[in-house]
Amino acid sequence: MTQLPILPILLPLLGAAVSLFVEHRRIGTVVQRSVAWTFMAAIVLVAILLVLRANEGPVLVYLLGDWPARIGIALMVDRLSALMVLTTSLLGVACLLHACSGWDRRAPHFHALFMLQLMGLNGAFLTGDIFNLFVFFEVMLIASYGLLLSGGRGVRMSAGLHYVVFNITASTLFLIALGLIYGVFGTLNMAELAERVANVPPASLPLAKATIGLLLVVFCAKAALLPLYLWLPETYTRAPAAVAALFAIMTKVGIYAVLRVSSLMLGNDAGAMAGYGWDWMLPAAVGGLALATLGVLAASRLRVLVAYVVLVSATTLFIAFGLRTAGTIAAGLYYLVHSSFVAAALFLVADLVRRGRGDAGDALRAFAPAAGVRVMAGVMFMIGAISVAGLPPLSGFVGKTLLLQAVPEAEIRWVWPALLGSSMLVIVGLTRAGTRIFWKPAPVQPSPPGDGPRNARGRLRLPETIATMLLLSYGVAMSVTPGPLTAYTRATAEQLLAPATYIDQVRGALQQERQP
């Protein structure tokens, strides 16, 4: 089991390659789907093993090519990485199930791109080298371009162009930051970097602040923090449902990177750099929370509304991590897992509604019930909305309560009003949407008979229902038995706040085979 940390990266890569081989029309969807499911099951299994292994405590270090950790690339598994990998895989199961209801036949290379996307996500969570993080970001983004654009045309193309251009520009900034980091600190290994950031000579302090600041700006752009979030609603709205659901974890990658960098390099041991960056990220997060909440209220379509809900949860996470106490980070991690699942479920419901309402689509101005899917989709929307808004008894309530409890005394005066105010307005927005789409039965115009094909698409397909139910049941499970997860996130937060042990373990990792 010494090879365990590399498996979440290798398995999807292999899965993508095999998917390409069985892609030909002659082979048929049954084979393609069974290949995809075999690898998906293996990934979930490995992710569970990884969480069990990481929960033992020590950081698992895997030296790629057996180069020593300061020279070569190292993979590192601590509790945070393992939790993120497991969340990604569980989300991936639901998205794959949803895609198997038909989208995978319409979009060319779907299964291969999907596996590559999982590979990029897992790699970004597992790597311990900051240039390797860039490479896995690119793998993840390139796969996401393919998933977003395949099978699309027209407006989705120009929306896709915006997304691609924005991300390439952000990646260029990432590269500039990396070049400067290597120039200033002379290493790219994160643990080694943490050591050198803490001991930076006063003369290079401004340069060090500029480089780390540039890095944080890039991660904030990926995580859609205040001035850099405008790409998100448009992209997520245009993406096909299964892909939009998977994208729910993509903003979390940026947040993960911010958390990783700030806990390792800008923690309390970092000397002059301690806490750097949060004095502008926290105000930006509060401002972003306010704007995203207004976006939920102003949304004209259900999918735009869900995109803004994703933004609300992302900014909430920034606030939780920015307070930098064990309690808030633990609560934030619980909230992160919960919000990924629930936002994905809401994207799937929004897609059902769009198809179920025929010409009205998912526009919120029309009082048109979603004829074919009303009861089932209505129930699922209600569960998702209760959960995401933070009403008892579901997981959003547990997450927000933990967070509010953990806020330090001195910060309560601005954190509580911000979080509770935004929760209330989100409830208003979701209630309004639910009323317009599901509840108002009065002016049912029976669709004209000529409208056949459009109506026929409105039926619920079984895999879609199961996929949405699966995502919602993750949330329900998290609220019924929150104990193990909260204990795990608590231990994760404590591990993150003690970066010294982490750094020692990485530096102490010995080569297995030979000295170079």
Add this chain to the structure above:
Amino acid sequence: MISLDVISLELAIASSIGVLVFAGVYLTLRARSFDVILGMTLLSYATNLLIFSSGRLVVGKPPVIQPGVEATLANHTDPIPQALVLTAIVISFAMTAVTIVLAMRSRADNDSDHVDAGDVRDPRDDSR
């Protein structure tokens, strides 16, 4: 002793990075997708030069260890930035190809090279 060679090399690299970034940022902010792609290409060139110079500029020293020469940075140039640049070049090359295909497809579908082509907020849509 720093030779005149290195100083003039540093001046040349620094000013070319500056000019490339200037042109790249200007072009990226324009409204035609062709200009935007050109701008991003120039930006990626500037980035590559920057990464290359992050290992410090040295003249006349190889990045590969040779027999008989002590393996320290006094006798060799730092090989890591060159490896990084290689990765960056490959990725930016592939991404340029993707954006070109995407821009051409967007132009064909929306009958316009404008970056907001086909957008619902585009006033030209109302006249159609």
